[in-house]
Amino acid sequence: MTAGTLPPPSDAIGPRAWLRQNLFSSPWSSVATIVLGVAVAWLTLQLASWAATARWSVVTANLRLFLIGQFPADQAWRVWATLAILSVLTGLSAGAFGRTTRALAITLSAIQLLVAALLLASPVGLVAVGALLFNAAVIWLAFAISVRAWFPRRPLVWAWVLSLPVTFLLLNGFDGTPLPSVSTNAWGGLLLTVLLATVGIVLSFPMGVLLALGRRSDLPAVRILSTGYIELIRGVPLVTILFMADIILPLFLPGEWRLDRVARAMGGITLFSAAYVAENVRGGLQAIPTGQIEAAQALGLNGVQTNLFIVLPQALRAVIPANVGLFISLLKDTTLVTVIGLLEILGIGRAVLAQSESFGAHLEVYAFVAAVFFVLCYAMSQASYRLERAMGVGTR
């Protein structure tokens, strides 16, 4: 065979071949490449010249508001401390659980470094910058420890479960203790955005699981009620449910029960996302082969035991990626609470635009808010994509 001595065909490799195959493979393709190339170049130039002259000071001067809203400045350390707790947990998990949580750890530290860099340009102060740099370092310290010492997984899971109430108490505080109470009305900015989405997905989870089981139940009354709830909620826009939570929920409760606005919004988001969690879980339940249920029955397990020990553990594992997707869309949907007057990051943006010194800086403010969401959502969607592949969902 002399084939081994022949030179490689010159039209198959190299930059010229790449150009011909990918940009100029046919007359139409060449036209598209040239037209789009010119358009992209022009747009990039326009964008660059706008970005160079834009009034970014509107954003940097109000960075504290964008991050934590009107959370009192002398109590801001509580937010950084919360982030530190999450950083430790993320770092330990990255060591204990491996690949996909590692992507999460990288993301979290990168985001904290990014925010720290942004804070350098704003008058928030060096304490916050130091805290964030410290957190970013803590993630990798915790990772280094847990990866060497083979950290046990179960306590970590419980620590994650506990982290939400602990976070809540730390941020909320109580009068008379070293942690003075901070009314939830002062919570705002990115802090409120992330809290609303997290509370929404975590609190709605048990309800969603019950609804999913109810929808598949063989008791007609339970099935009809569950299906009715799920379809009702999925058939109406989130805004109407937030409106209901804001205006009508107080009417439904006795006059002396007072819920503040943030709690009402959290209630609305929880009721909303429960229906979507239920549909995700139902998908997971349907993926369990009937053989599993029959085997459990053959072993003498009753209905509750079958669900608790056999069906749910497998189903819930399978719906984790779908729920990450739900969390991402929930994170985006929390912007709707501006419609009922809460100051999450978009609401803060509108409040900032109402100041006289930021008159007309719409594009700067909204581009910044969009960029924040893009970084968060893109990172999470990449993580969930990896998670999906790692768990082999859909490739079984």
Next chain:
Amino acid sequence: MTSVTPTAPHGGIPLWRDLRMLRIAAQVLVVAAVAALVAFMTTNMLAAMNERGLGFGFSFLGRQAGFEISESPIPYRPSDTYLTAFVVGLLNTLFVSVVGIVLATILGVVVGVARLSKNWLVRQLASAYVEVIRNTPLLVQLFIIYFAVFLQLPPVLETLAVGDWLFLNQRGVFLPSPQATGGLLPWLAFVVVGLALAIGARVLHRRREDAGLPTRRIGMLGILGLVALVGIGWVVTAPYAFESPVRDRFNFQGGMALSPEFTALLVGLVVYTAAFIGEVVRGGIQAVRRGQLEAARALGLSEGQVLRLVVFPQALRIIVPPLTSQYLNLAKNSSLAIAIGYPDLFKVGQTMANQTGQPVPVIILVMGTYLAISLVTSLFMNLYNRRVQVLER
């Protein structure tokens, strides 16, 4: 309670272990709990309403609305009833949703096909578009489009003009509008004859196909005939005259005027939903097995035939169900109109709730209407879905 255990001869199973009994008891318990919750909330609500001297009911619908609605497809004055105002809101929602769904489908298919293009630049641009749009909230996009683009357009005196038919300024977008002329009826006759021809040709085509006779592209000829008749009829009868908007001292008169709120909402909904539809279309096309393509080519079908006869029918099966939920999302997302002031169902509802002090009946109406829109849309899409699915034998 003796009838409970007819199958057990010796005293039977005790009640608390009888499965049928337990099932009934569980259901009674759940229904009672839900009923108690509803009763608790209703009592509280009625008490609160009585405290404010307001009853509960839908009688306010017949009263005079008394508020302005900035745009309406039907004649509306503040002296009309709340019911009319509600219908105006509903029509506005339906209008923006239907136009949005049509445009988003077109753009979405283009994006989905572009993501699979052989051209690297086209592919990269399409994925950049999809990633940026899908990872930012719709409300932020709407604010950018409305506050940073449409409200920053030049004032009327410095209107941007594209040719002499499209004008852009702070007050909105002005387009020529078609005005029916006396030629409309004769033209419609042309259309009817053309349709009859096309349908007849299609039936004949099917018959010949079923009978195994050569079809000689009769169906295609019928459609060509329809297009030709409609076109010739248009030229001969001139059924519509286009009236261009004309500038007077302070604004444009005539033509079709689209408000900045409507246009911003429409653009936002279309751009957002098209990114999701693009992913649905891409997924559907990619899910068609390679073997199908190779087999079709091996049979000697042309590239166009491969796409039309093999890829699209199979892709459509996968595309239709997720496409339905994107349509539903678009209709529901149109409620974000409230943030930029387009008078849709939800915004009119909110004004009604504020004015009448009756938020509960209003929200029941609004939610019920959205639910009905969702159900009707899924019904139609399910019917269509049944048509495109494989008939399992």
